[in-house]
Amino acid sequence: MAKRPKRSNEQTEPRRTAEKYSVEHYKQKIMAFLLKSGKKPLSQKDLEAKCRSQRGRSRNFETALLEMTEQGRVVRMERGFCLTESLGGFRAKITRLQQTFGFAEREEDCASIFVPGKYLMGAMPGDLVLMQEIKSRSGDPEGRVLRVLVEADARITGVLGEEDGERFLVPDTMARCRIPLSKNGFCGGRAGDKVLAELSYRGKRHADHRVRILTVFGSCDNAANCAAAMLAVSGIPTEFPDAVLQEADKLEHAGVQAADFANRLDLRDQIIFTIDGAESKDLDDAISIERRDNGYRLGVHIADVSHYVKGNNALDKEALNRGTSVYYADQVIPMLPKALSNGICSLNPDEDRLAFSAIMDLDADGALCSYEFHKTVIRSRVKGIYSEINTIFDGTAAAEILEKYKDVTPALMIMKELAEKRIQLRESRGVPEIETTESKILMNEDGLCVDVLPRTRGFSEQLIEEFMLLANESAARTAKHRAIPFVYRVHEAPSPEKIDNLEEVLTKMNVEHPVFRDVRPVHFATILREARKQNNPLLPVLNLTILRAMSKAKYAPEAIGHFGLALEDYAHFTSPIRRYSDLAIHRILTDVVAGYSPDWFETRYAAFVVNASAKATSTEIRAMKAENDCEACYKAEYMAAHIGEDFDGIISSVTDFGFYVTLENTVEGLVHIHSLPVGEYMYDGVMSLSERFGSKSFTLAQKVRVRCVRTDVNSGNIDFALVEEE
Secondary structure (H helix, E strand, O other): OOOOOOOOOOOOOOOOOOOOHHHHHHHHHHHHHHHHHHOEEEHHHHHHHHOOOOOOHHHHHHHHHHHHHOOOOEEEOOEEEEEEEHHEEEEEEEEEEEEOEEEEEEEOOOOOEEHHHHHHHOOOOOEEEEEEEEEEOOOOOOEEEEEEEEEOOEEEEEEEEEEOOOEEEOOOOOOOOOEEEEOOOOOOOOOEEEEEEEEEOOOOOOHHHHEEEEEEEEEEOHHHHHHHHHHHHHOOOOOOOOOHHHHHHHHHHHHHOHHHHOOOOOEEEEEOOEEOOOOOOOOOOOEEEEEEEEEEEEEEEEEOHHOOOOOOOHHHHHHHHHEEEEEEEEEEEEOOHHHHHHOOOOOOOOOOOEEEEEEEEEEEEOOOOEEEEHHHEEOOEEEEHHHHHHHHHHHOOOHHHHHHHHOHHHHHHHHHHHHHHHHHHHHHHHHOOOOOOOOEEEEOOOEEEEEEEEEOOHHHHHHHHHHHHHHHHHEEEOOOHOOOOOOEEEEEEHHHHHHHHHHHHHHHOOOOOOOOOOHHHHHHHHHHHHHOOOOOOHHHHHHHHHHHHHHOOEEEEEEEOOOOOOOOOOOOOOOOOEEEEHHHHHHHHHHHOOOOOHHHHHHHHHHHHHHHHHHHHHHHHHHHHHHHHHHHHHHHHHHHOOOEEEEEEEEEEOOOOOOEEEOOOOOEEEEEEEHOOOEEEOOOOOOOOOOOOOOOOOEOEEEEEEEEEEEEEEOEEEEEEEEOOO
């Protein structure tokens, strides 16, 4: 007779008694006993003994303790468990890591927390962690990671290394420690290659992690390889899914049909044209103007992308995921496939195009009087180029330029007149005119950076900016007046902490400023205007200092105003080819033009604008970081050919470990404190690094001569050394 098989775990698991209490009951018990224990940890055995009222193990107790730990309400210490609140704990997200430290953002108030490397507990960017505040050495909030609650997608970039036959990863972020490759974690490449890897095992320290190589990009001394790796780790997609490409190709192949003109204003007989950079291929805005007896009628005509990209189709979902086009060096990663962005949606000259037009009436002083929106069909007369139109404005245009623009020159002159008035109104409104210089990266045929230049800006660029601001403000006013859900562009006033720091810097710079009890845009505008009048040599640094004091602009479903533009209502309407925020409000304004009832907007768009605002903000931040990081690599690649050469520059920021110098070509590098003449240097915490027992001092805005001594294309870092006067 066959023996009855033993039950699973019959000999290893003690017999359980029926559960008397629920999981919630045990949670309350755990909370009570740990609250009484305070900061003194209770072991699991002691805690269970206090909570249990029956013999044998309790599965519900174990479940309760596990859930409370995972939720961050309870933290496991070396000697047992404590309530998070007893330890002063809080939830936060790790935002970025450097070689010896990191930063987290507190969940409750979004405050930035500095985390020394030894207290990171192996946490990675994006991880949701439980933290505890620790004594600060700088005055800014500092903390330690108690526990990783939710692990993020742990993909990292770095450089592949090899020593004594053992391969390892030197990560770009985290501590610059070697992370061994896991078994079967190598997929090719050689020492010095830039790679993308993922964590295959997590330890309690970064050095204890193990990685698996996913992609090899090539030498880390090549900026294009480093940029490709940065884009990959940022999650920015560089290829479109086949379904998206097919949908876009189908739309382009169909072209603009006569049937598309139904219920549209036909403006093809008007003088309408675009003005963009010479390299631009995605032309999403065109302009027109009429002089009227009492002022001007300005038309801003935007590519009607929402006609082609319908809500929740494959194109729309991909655009939402990308959020924005990404521009770096000579590359563009478009939000929409080229069949749309450079094709059927682009307002190319001499081609019928569908547009969404803001028609605005302004008085003789340039003040906005009224506005309305229409679906239109237009035909651009010419592809205007900023640099060419600037020569028309300053009277230096060559004959071929005058010939190219002869049909639109009268309109250009009226536009110039109106733009000058709009700029005066902006100044009277108290808008801070913060001047920053962007970089222009020049590449050769091999994709190497061969020059870096400051990007110049003429009056035609200002003209387009003013007209786009008008259209954007009109869109926001329309939504606010109708009280419909919308995606606004908002910019909050600077935080009290940033204002306190700004006051300290301005005082030490001996710059007159108001007492910022109720900070307003005009305060910043006045400081900058006076500096320009006095030709203050600190002006470049003043621009950066005030810019750093500003909050970050973002998208939101509430119209809370735009501090930097001194406007109550503002939105992004003018670039739907390259920004999802603009596409989102085009979709809403399409229904406004169609005459839908107020109830429809609440039902259709209330949840949509919340999601679109959050997604547009996060993807914008992602794109800006990637663009800046890529640009730094290309600048380092350029400077690698100039090691040993001397340059004139200005001290743009000062730290306790040295100071940064910006060259006339916009390249920035670090003069490390260890490279300075022998002596002990003290940092004043704001703007100066001075010898303790000497007369040498290095201060914001000071002109210096430096020598390029080292570049690291992989990190984008450039090191300068001070060239002492003979």
